[in-house]
Amino acid sequence: MSLPEQRVIPALRITQYERSKAFYLDQLGFELEWEHRFEPHFPVFMSVVCDRMRLYLSEHTGDCQVGGLVHFVVPEVETWYQEFLERGVPITVSPNNDLGFCQMTIADPDGNQLRFMEPAYNST
Secondary structure, eight states, rough: OOOOOOOOOOEEOOSSSSHHHHHHIIOOOEEEEEEEOOOOOOOOOEEETTTTEEEEEOOOOTOOOOOEEEEOOOOOOOHHHHHHHTTOOOEEEEEEETTEEEEEEETTTSSEEHHHEEEEEEEO
């Protein structure tokens, strides 16, 4: 299945830069694309990317609220699940089939939910 290029970039609110950066880069396997601060010690706004999936993470209180939910359409949810387990990522909802998708959910350190899902094809 060929996945389309991402055309929307969700932003999630983070509250502790170092903690969130470690979670997204070290545990989830995203790469830091760039980060910006207006001045040293000001809140950060950064872009992380993994497998053509991009997120903005922001410490700015006016950008958005903590508690967002982002859906990632990926091939092979089970593979992502196993990789996350190996990296010690806490899984909120294990892989399951719901509404025509195989999906699992994790939460970042701030409580934002990340749902990884693939279309569940009927083999009959």
